[in-house]
Structures are given as C-alpha cells and as structure tokens.
Amino acid sequence: MASPSARDLRRIPSLTGTPPGIDLDDLPADPTEMFAAWLDVALDHAVPEPVAATLATVDGDGVPDARTLILKSVDARGWAFAGTASSRKGEQLAACSSAALNLWWQPIMRAVRARGVVVEASSDEAAADLAARSEAARAGVDPQDWRLWRLVPSRVEFWQGSPDRRHVRIVYTHHAGTWQLEPRS
C-alpha cells in the first residue's frame, strides 16, 4: 500500500455531493433562522451527524486549536456546546473567549461557519445538559467540571458548493444590534 506521502492527494475526489436548490431572493433575516432551515434540509437529505462541528479556540499565547464536538442548540442566545472546564478547550476559552465553529455537510455540499465570543451558560443549564447525556457519556465526568457554553456569533457564513464551482457564500454580520446580509460578489 502506498504511504500517504507517496499519494497525490489532489487525485482524491472532493466536493462530490449534490447541492439542493437555494432561493437567494428569499433568505431569512437572521442566521439562527437560516441555520434552522439548512439543518432541516440536512436532515431531509440524511446528512450523517449534521450536528458534529469543529470548534476552534486560541490559547493564552494566541496559538489556535480545534476539535470536533456536538452542537447542542442554536437559538437567539447563541450556538451551544458542552465539555469540561478542565479540558484544553475549557482552559483556552477561559484565556480567550473568541472562538469559531464550522460544520461541513458533504452530501449536500454545504458548510456553515460562525465566529464570535463564547459565554458560559448557568450551572443549572450545564447540569441539565449533563443529565440529558446517556449514562455511558456521563461516566467519569465530574458534574462540577461540566460546562455548557454558547458562541454568540458576530459573523455567520453559509456556503453552498456547486459542481460547476460557482459556489455561493451567504454572510450575515451583526452590526449595532441587528443582522445584516453582506452583498454577494
């Protein structure tokens, strides 16, 4: 078997999904609604594990890190995820609250990207999140260490890939308390 270094990675197909239709003249006014609409499409198309997301953080020296985790909810309060305070992500978020989330839905060639500031939810919410996990997922977790965080986005990008490479980027930015859609180039 060829070693990875001997392979030409460019020969491995990418962007092989099938884009669903998109009505660019009828976009929701805010990214929370847009995310809900896109998640419905992902579920309709049986996208595997559509709430698995990559969370990027930075440490106290400004060095970035990223890992996969599960998005717990997306609403007006933010994009929620959970883990332990004593983890790297917990330490990094304590040092720097700026973070980003990224999701890639291969079968429908869609990606969602959000960046902003992370706030810690209440201990009651964290306890409720932990209680909702399976027994296996709770095993070994110190309840005092469990956190629910929310990324409060300032920018959210919805990316629709296209086989002809005419990809579409829909970007919402938050200005003075309201969401604005960036003009598409």
Ligand SMILES: Cc1cc2nc3c(=O)[nH]c(=O)nc-3n(C[C@H](O)[C@H](O)[C@H](O)COP(=O)(O)O)c2cc1C
């Ligand atoms: C599909 C998937 C889902 C995961 N979900 C979570 C999660 O919800 N919370 C979590 O803390 N780690 C989750 N993990 C593990 C993280 O990727 C990571 O290994 C762990 O959180 C430690 O990361 P850290 O050292 O950067 O804190 C998940 C991993 C995978 C592959």
